[in-house]
Amino acid sequence: MAANPQESLTSAQQELYDWLADYIGTHRHSPSIRQMMQAMGLRSPAPVQSRLRHLQQKGWITWQEGQARTLQLLGDVAASVGIPVLGAVAAGGLVDTFDDVQDHLDLAPVLETRGLFALTVNGDSMVDAHIADGDVVLMEPVTDPQRLRDGTVVSALVAGSGTTLKHFHRQGPTVVLEAANPSYSPIELPADQVQVQGKLVAVWRQV
Amino acid sequence: MAANPQESLTSAQQELYDWLADYIGTHRHSPSIRQMMQAMGLRSPAPVQSRLRHLQQKGWITWQEGQARTLQLLGDVAASVGIPVLGAVAAGGLVDTFDDVQDHLDLAPVLETRGLFALTVNGDSMVDAHIADGDVVLMEPVTDPQRLRDGTVVSALVAGSGTTLKHFHRQGPTVVLEAANPSYSPIELPADQVQVQGKLVAVWRQV
DNA sequence: CATTGAACAATACATTTGTACCCCCTGCCA
DNA sequence: TGGCAGGGGGTACAAATGTATTGTTCAATG
Missing domain, CATH: 2.10.109.10 (Umud Fragment, subunit A)
Incomplete structure (x- = not known):
């Protein structure tokens, strides 16, 4: 996927997001806030809370508040299932030949929607x-x-x-x-x- | 659900495992023991503990004890992106109400086909x-x-x-x-x- | 200069959650 | 008959976990 629909992140937020992507990719489950705290080298959960809040507001993550380890990544880094959309194809008339990828059909966001x-x-x-x-x-x-x-x-x-x-x-x-x-x-x-x-x-x- | 190399399960254990596969496939994170309890129609967490212990001993699941929602399935079902197909829906006439999952729409095989x-x-x-x-x-x-x-x-x-x-x-x-x-x-x-x-x-x- | 927002520390608190007991019942089998 | 394993109910408790509050520091900004 080309550009992200999400807003840009500060370096601290990016650092957490990257670590989360790595951790979830490896462990297949979300870490707890205190685990994030340790991984970030922090000694208090508050900064992590703050970063998570910003990540959510900017549309990079989502989770079920009040429940443990239910965090999910929304970005395209999250092992998304992408299929290249090569172009338009016709009906009636004929459309120009296509050579390069124009977009990506990203099914992951749909599939990740809870309760679908x-x-x-x-x-x-x-x-x-x-x-x-x-x-x-x-x-x-x-x-x-x-x-x-x-x-x-x-x-x-x-x-x-x-x-x-x-x-x-x-x-x-x-x-x-x-x-x-x-x-x-x-x-x-x-x-x-x-x-x-x-x-x-x-x-x-x-x- | 596909055959597994692990030991066979009792019906109660199979029921839990199937539900877990469905839940994790949909939500992308493990449920808590009390959520399993409710889903199984139980009123006490002890039976769930028992089933989980047996599932682990027989090599179907693994998790990090002492930590919340870290359960992972070991079967081949683990990685699939499943959406529960609840039943048929109508047209013209009306179809019976549906309550339980009848099948799984598994998009993974399609998406993984090379070159799609x-x-x-x-x-x-x-x-x-x-x-x-x-x-x-x-x-x-x-x-x-x-x-x-x-x-x-x-x-x-x-x-x-x-x-x-x-x-x-x-x-x-x-x-x-x-x-x-x-x-x-x-x-x-x-x-x-x-x-x-x-x-x-x-x-x-x-x- | 004052203001704002992000980042961080320290602490406290309520809820979620795993776990350990206790008990019972049923089916199976020696 | 007794023993045993699986399944279930009920309850309690400690750890894990999310969340809130109060500060401080620093950089960017007007």
């Missing part, structure tokens, strides 16, 4: 959204359905019925689940009978 | 194959176009023109590149003017 789950698609109600029967959809758990953008593709549990993959709309007290296929009519239900489980993150179709 | 590359799709000539404008297609390099199955989706370099994504057909000495959209007519060319670069492995659409 997958569903196999069954049926054709979403074909107009280019989600076909047999596809696997990657979903991110939704905790607050109120914040969903209108039209988001979600998997929803309908009380007493089952789970379905649809476009999500909210109309006052009711919820509308709309298919992407004219053969299916929208389902309109009271909000309390629909439990949104996750929103669509990616479509995966292995040939 | 990606292309961003430009245009709508493949919409009927559910490949939309803006999608990223993962391609596997093709060394021997003679062995391609008829109808495979390939990216092909047309002499003097550019690269395109189409269904691949061979008709004697000529090659036919067929779009998946009735608005586009098939392109028929002498075989030596078409160079197949890769075949479609997966479609990736990040929302």
